[in-house]
Amino acid sequence: xxxxxxxxxxxxxxxxxxxxxxxxxxxxxxxxxxxxxxxxxxxxxxxxxxxxxxxxxxxxxxxxxxxxxxxxxxxxxxxxxxxxxxxxxxxxxxxxxxxxxxxxxxxxxxxxxxxxxxxxxxxxxxxxxxxxxxxxxxxxxxxxxxxxxxxxxxxxxxxxxxxxxxxxxxxxxxxxxxxxxxxxxxxxxxxxxxxxxxxxxxxxxxxxxxxxxxxxxxxxxxxxxxxxxxxxxxxxxxxxxxxxxxxxxxxxxxxxxxxxxxxxxxxxxxxxxxxxxxxxxxxxxxxxxxxxxxxxxxxxxxxxxxxxxxxxxxxxxxxxxxxxxxxxxxxxxxxxxxxxxxxxxxxxxxxxxxxxxxxxxxxxxxxxxxxxxxxxxxxxxxxxxxxxxxxxxxxxxxxxxxxxxxxxxxxxxxxxxxxxxxxxxxxxxxxxxxxxxxxxxxxxxxxxxxxxxxxxxxxxxxxxxxxxxxxxxxxxxxxxxxxxxxxxxxxxxxxxxxxxxxxxxxxxxxxxxxxxxxxxxxxxxxxxxxxxxxxxxxxxxxxxxxxxxx
Amino acid sequence: xxxxxxxxxxxxxxxxxxxxxxxxxxxxxxxxxxxxxxxxxxxxxxxxxxxxxxxxxxxxxxxxxxxxxxxxxxxxxxxxxxxxxxxxxxxxxxxxxxxxxxxxxxxxxxxxxxxxxxxxxxxxxxxxxxxxxxxxxxxxxxxxxxxxxxxxxxxxxxxxxxxxxxxxxxxxxxxxx
Numbered sequence: 001x002x003x004x005x006x007x008x009x010x011x012x013x014x015x016x017x018x019x020x021x022x023x024x025x026x027x028x029x030x031x032x033x034x035x036x037x038x039x040x041x042x043x044x045x046x047x048x049x050x051x052x053x054x055x056x057x058x059x060x061x062x063x064x065x066x067x068x069x070x071x072x073x074x075x076x077x078x079x080x081x082x083x084x085x086x087x088x089x090x091x092x093x094x095x096x097x098x099x100x101x102x103x104x105x106x107x108x109x110x111x112x113x114x115x116x117x118x119x120x121x122x123x124x125x126x127x128x129x130x131x132x133x134x135x136x137x138x139x140x141x142x143x144x145x146x147x148x149x150x151x152x153x154x155x156x157x158x159x160x161x162x163x164x165x166x167x168x169x170x171x172x173x174x175x176x177x178x179x180x181x182x183x184x185x186x187x188x189x190x191x192x193x194x195x196x197x198x199x200x201x202x203x204x205x206x207x208x209x210x211x212x213x214x215x216x217x218x219x220x221x222x223x224x225x226x227x228x229x230x231x232x233x234x235x236x237x238x239x240x241x242x243x244x245x246x247x248x249x250x251x252x253x254x255x256x257x258x259x260x261x262x263x264x265x266x267x268x269x270x271x272x273x274x275x276x277x278x279x280x281x282x283x284x285x286x287x288x289x290x291x292x293x294x295x296x297x298x299x300x301x302x303x304x305x306x307x308x309x310x311x312x313x314x315x316x317x318x319x320x321x322x323x324x325x326x327x328x329x330x331x332x333x334x335x336x337x338x339x340x341x342x343x344x345x346x347x348x349x350x351x352x353x354x355x356x357x358x359x360x361x362x363x364x365x366x367x368x369x370x371x372x373x374x375x376x377x378x379x380x381x382x383x384x385x386x387x388x389x390x391x392x393x394x395x396x397x398x399x400x401x402x403x404x405x406x407x408x409x410x411x412x413x414x415x416x417x418x419x420x421x422x423x424x425x426x427x428x429x430x431x432x433x434x435x436x437x438x439x440x441x442x443x444x445x446x447x448x449x450x451x452x453x454x455x456x457x458x459x460x461x462x463x464x465x466x467x468x469x470x471x472x473x474x475x476x477x478x479x480x481x482x483x484x485x486x487x488x489x490x491x492x493x494x495x496x497x498x499x500x501x502x503x504x505x506x507x508x509x510x511x512x513x514x515x516x517x518x519x520x521x522x523x524x525x526x527x528x529x530x531x532x533x534x535x536x537x538x539x540x541x542x543x544x545x546x547x548x549x550x
Numbered sequence: 551x552x553x554x555x556x557x558x559x560x561x562x563x564x565x566x567x568x569x570x571x572x573x574x575x576x577x578x579x580x581x582x583x584x585x586x587x588x589x590x591x592x593x594x595x596x597x598x599x600x601x602x603x604x605x606x607x608x609x610x611x612x613x614x615x616x617x618x619x620x621x622x623x624x625x626x627x628x629x630x631x632x633x634x635x636x637x638x639x640x641x642x643x644x645x646x647x648x649x650x651x652x653x654x655x656x657x658x659x660x661x662x663x664x665x666x667x668x669x670x671x672x673x674x675x676x677x678x679x680x681x682x683x684x685x686x687x688x689x690x691x692x693x694x695x696x697x698x699x700x701x702x703x704x705x706x707x708x709x710x711x712x713x714x715x716x717x718x719x720x721x722x723x724x725x726x727x
Binding site: 053055056058059126129130133136137140141232235236252253254256259262310311312313314372373374375376388389390391393394404405406407408 | 561564565567568571574575577578579581595596597598608623624625627656658659660663664668678679680681683685686
């Protein structure tokens with residue numbers, strides 16, 4: 001961890017390539033090569049200075065750009081693998097065993113491996129979150145380790161550099177001048193008109209422009225970190241909600257993800273274009289496909305539990321607003337948005353029956369059974385009534401001598417009726433399902449199905465995203481950083497007097513060398529500076545460039 | 551020495567930064583699915599439901615006593631099978647300060663009453679018509695049973711059918727002294 005002592009007397013930290021003060025190359029590599037790597041101004045990366053404790057070792061690990069790139073590649077590769085088969089979210093089964101079986105059935109051995117390694121739910125897997133966390137750590141540490149030394153060395157850079165520093169620059173020229181002082185003066189004037197900041201010191205000049213573009217990459221990384229932070233916040237309750245609900249016409253339900261709020265569906269509307277109103281635009285299509293939807297709409301009422309109201313209480317609800325949810329026109333309240341997403345038409349809602357005498361076919365009256373909230377007795381006339389003893393909304397056969405319903409949804413309703421008539425005051429029992437009537441003994445009366453009423457179901461999604469503005473902010477910062485680093489270039493030109501009326505020129509930019517050389521040529525013309533050479537692009541020396549411009 | 555204190559400061563800063571980053575990752579992994587899911591040891595959220603007989607049951611009224619909170623559906627086979635066991639244990643534990651509250655999901659009055667009469671159940675049964683209690687307790691499979699102790703904390707969450715012996719030992723576990 002020894003310090004590096006430069007010939008000029010300055011003490012540089014370990015890892016320094018170019019002396020912080022005079023610019024003399026410090027490493028053997030830098031001394032021997034023709035040009036020097038000017039990244040981070042040849043300053044020591046912070047992490048290189050200490051390698052002692054375990055903390056420093058971890059810090060150094062994340063500070064490495066190589067490690068950073070490896071992490072990015074790992075994230076890319078795993079993300080790509082994650083798109084090979086569908087994610088868990090899109091798999092139509094829910095229990096773990098079913099999911100495993102699903103992948104095995106559809107994708108064979110690869111499906112099983114995919115499932116075992118956790119790729120089926122990749123974005124929630126511990127290793128993917130860890131990888132992204134490592135990426136964030138790498139971005140933060142690598143940036144901090146570089147931006148501070150770079151800032152310091154640019155801030156305290158000297159105007160007069162040692163000749164050896166000039167000589168290892170990519171653009172370098174040396175030659176005699178008739179009047180070096182006059183040349184310096186003219187160059188200064190011209191550089192100022194080219195909007196350079198010019199500093200002079202003992203026969204040396206440093207012209208610099210757009211230093212701020214060097215901060216572009218760091219600002220862009222800060223934007224990324226803000227973005228990642230926003231994503232992280234989604235895990236905290238109250239910041240992010242993405243839920244779905246199915247609500248039937250006439251139903252009032254608590255809204256998933258929005259505690260204390262209730263939604264009542266007053267009706268679902270599906271409208272199609274008629275031939276008359278849209279003949280011009282859709283006429284052809286209507287002939288082909290039959291119908292084109294014009295509107296999907298759910299009319300709702302939103303209720304809120306009053307202050308101190310508890311889940312389950314109904315008397316504490318108060319109407320907040322009534323609204324028609326249309327596609328792309330969500331119901332919004334308290335940061336939530338409820339969108340129209342899906343629908344199912346014509347679920348059974350009520351069934352109307354008729355009580356008839358079998359022998360004569362005479363009707364004793366009709367009654368309607370609400371399939372959602374049925375009543376237990378239907379009075380038809382004096383001494384005539386039908387009692388509903390039990391009801392199976394989704395009848396699925398008989399198990400252990402008992403009829404069973406496989407769900408609470410009235411897909412296949414079945415009823416046990418008791419028919420009380422003046423003729424049979426003790427009642428007759430009948431089991432009625434769709435297209436099926438069972439009687440324990442021969443009855444004199446029967447219940448006939450007359451008609452059914454249906455209702456529609458709306459599929460809604462509930463969204464809330466408090467992190468959206470953080471993500472937007474992160475995105476804007478990111479783009480500002482990209483623009484700063486891409487559309488502006490940090491350019492520096494050094495000119496200084498050498499021995500015996502000679503002049504040395506050197507120049508550096510972080511990108512767009514062509515424009516730097518163009519500007520340098522303009523200065524050269526006015527101030528009669530010596531010719532220079534671009535060591536990495538020998539074809540385009542100053543003479544060539546001038547020749548091209550004619 | 552000046553540089554020594556500088557080194558120490560740097561070590562502290564680096565440790566803090568790394569710890570913050572690690573805890574952010576750990577937090578994300580640990581809480582990814584559990585955002586609004588209740589866990590053992592949490593306070594059971596309060597609610598108020600009206601049973602089939604019209605009596606109101608507020609969870610906080612049972613403070614100091616145990617509550618066996620069972621969510622069920624009339625169509626659900628396992629729920630049906632465990633109901634008679636619950637009934638017999640209800641009779642044994644009601645005087646020992648452990649209450650049963652059965653919350654029906656998606657049932658109609660008629661259906662639930664028929665069920666109760668059929669199985670001769672005497673413990674209070676309430677229908678969660680708006681499903682708001684189901685939402686708060688994040689009920690996915692039926693039956694799901696929450697054992698709530700005398701402090702109002704969740705002692706255990708059971709998401710499957712129970713035998714009579716299991717029901718008995720669960721009820722003992724939340725019996726106040």
